[in-house]
Structure formats: structure tokens, C-alpha cells
Amino acid sequence: MLDLRILNGTLVIPGTGLVNAGVGIKDGKVLMLAANDQIPEAKETIDAKGKHVFPGLVDPHIHLGIFSNFADECVTETRAALAGGVTTVGVFVGGGDSYLGMVDEMLETMKTRISTDLFMHLSIFTPEQLAELPQYIEKYGISSYKFYMCGVKGVFPGVSDGFFLQGLKEIARLGDKFTACVHCEDQSMVDLAFEKVASEKPDGTLADWTEAGSAEAEEAAVLRACYLAEKSGARLYLVHMSSGAGAKMAAKVKKKNVFVETTSAYLSVNNQDSVGVLAKMLPPIKSPKDLEELWEAVADNVIDTFGTDNVSMNKEIKGAEKGLINAMPGYPILQTHFSAILHEGYHKRKIPLEKIAEKGSMNPAKIFGIYPQKGTIAVGSDADLVIVDVDKEVKVDPAQLHSFGDFSLHQGKVFKGWPVMTIKNGVIAVDENNILVEPGSGKYLRRV
């Protein structure tokens, strides 16, 4: 007998389209896809009539424990993710020391705490770390490594183009299962722009913050990164594209082995938004025009994936009242990620649901080596599924969200289109925002 079956829903299968069929689940995997009346008995049946069934979203870009406790964030932020329809997360881990030992400790901490599945990317800042790549691969099964062309003030330093190229060559040598990720902004342009904003508008607005990391800084770095990818032959993944100019440059110069991510934040909030300095981020949130151009890049498939760049924090950590320059960059967004994309993409801009599943689930799974275990609805895939009511309207209220953060990037907005149930590993994990699984039900994913 099946463990679970989902009947009468519309399956959103990336690369295939919308299919009216039932799903039979056993031992945490999808065992069959068939006409609804062909799915045999199950211990539990979900009637998804009038709803859409998506593969669980794969958010390839989050951070945990940057400004608060890592162990606690493993619990709260992966629960928020799960409630928002994200069943797998890719966590960027960074620091200046060797990752040997440190990652072991993180894996141990995560074991009893995470509720989504999780894979890791390591940020590479030093020659010592670069030399240890073979050990990171063997010990932890990690196949993606990030370089910062521009640092994050007070958090991470940037690296030189020379070091970045060295890293790219190393990634290329390892083969096509390996991917370099890059934060594209020109360091010198950002430094000068930051100094100007810091001296002239230290208590400025979200729009003033845009000037501290201008679109040109992103555009220039995209051009250089794509050039270096071509020279090295490495697969390259551009994280968090935030500007229309950057996306247009990528469209012009990127070759086949370069992939582009944007975040649901840049697709749903612009620098005129009433959320104000709470939305301070690096790279900064850009203009309404940039937001439209990013959606055009989604429609044209210049953008391959949707991430969040989730950096959770509460208002106390954010410190928005200390003024623009002193406020911390970041916000919790995992739980409203999917809904923001459904509202802004599907409803407002007629982006097809299968394209949303493609960029929100399949492409990140493929690029980071976990497809077809994740990223689709297929026989043999993990039964990580999200049932969505595309017509459900809810006003975002931070009190209803599972993050430890007490504000939301989207607070006060009414979004249309929400996940109503998340199935993780063949088990109903979230039902109407009630989380039914215990911390520790998620797993770490080795990729190589």
C-alpha cells in the first residue's frame, strides 16, 4: 500500500508543463504518476482539487548564523523555509580560516535542528582554503565554491581578479560537476560610492542606499566575471543579480556555462518601497525600472534561478533606527519567497507556473548537482512537494512567520498565491502554516 497519495491536483512539472494527474508516494519517494483513478489505495489521501502541486522549491542561496546564533537559526529559518514551500536550501558558509573541522561541527549541529534538506557552498578567500579544496570535496561532498569580487564591509573581504582567476582554473580542472559562484560588484566603484553616501546621507533612505552599490558596479563586474569564466573554462554562477544593467550585460556576454541568479527580494521590492531601511541589503535593492528589467530577464531566460539570499535578523540586530549607514544588511524572506514570486510573477506579469517551477526548483537542483533527486516531480524523485492555492490572498504579518525575525521584507503587503501544504520526504510537514515535523527531519546533501 502507498504511504500517501495526492489526487485531483494540477501538477506543475518543470520542463514538461501542467499535468492533471495523481501522485503515489512510498518510502519518501514518488512511486508513480498516473491518472487519478489509477492511483491505488494509500494510508493517507490528499484531495488537491483546484490546487497546483509543485516540486518543493530549492533555494540555492541562504545564509545561517551571520548575525545571530547558527544552531538556533538552523531550527527557525528552515522551519520558515518549509512553511513557505522551500524544501531544500543551499547555505553559503564563509570565513577566513580552514573549513576542516568547522564544517564537521556545523554538520553535527544541523543534524538535530534542520527541517529542510541542505547543501553547502564554501566561500574561498585565501590560498590555504583553495589548496584544501580536494579535502572539502572528499570530506563533505561540496561541489560549489564562492568568490567575492566585492567584499561585504565588516563581514567578508573581497578577493582580487588574479585570485579569482586562480580559483576558476582550479574549479575548471575539477570538471563539470563543479561550479564557482561569484558576487559581482566592482570593489573600487562600491568603495567610492559608499564613502559618498556615508558622508553625505548617513541617515538617508533606501533609495540613497542604492547609490552605495550602483548598477554600474554590478554591470562592470559581470563583464569581468564572464570574461574570466571564458578564459578559465569554469562553470560560473552569478549570485543575486540586482540590476537591469547587470542582467543586460550578462545577456550580452555570458556563454553557455554561465548561470544567473536573482532573488525574490529584487523581484518584489524596489527602492521606493515603504519598508524603507529595513530592506537595506548588499547589493542594494534597486529602482522600480530595475525590478521590471529583472522580470524581463526572467521571461527571456537570462535569469536561470530564484534564490533568497536570506540573512535573518530581528529589528534589534537590523538597527534601522541607527540610520542608513549603521543599519545591518539583510532580512528574513524565506517564508514569503514563493508567494512573492507567484504574486509578482504569475499574477502581475503572466510568468507561466512551469517557468516558476523551472527557476525556483529544477534549475538550481540541476546546477548544483541534486537533480533529479530534487527539482522535479518524477518517479524515483524525493517526495518533496508543495501544494499551492494560486488564488489565496494573505496580508504578510511577521507574527505569522516562523523566522526568529520580527519583521518581514514584505510586511503589510497582500500577496496572491500561497503554499497551503508542504510534503517533505513523503510526509505532510506543513499544513496551513502549522508545522507538523520536528527539527532534525531534514538531511545534509553530499553532492560529489
Ligand SMILES: [Zn+2]
Ligand atoms: Zn548571499
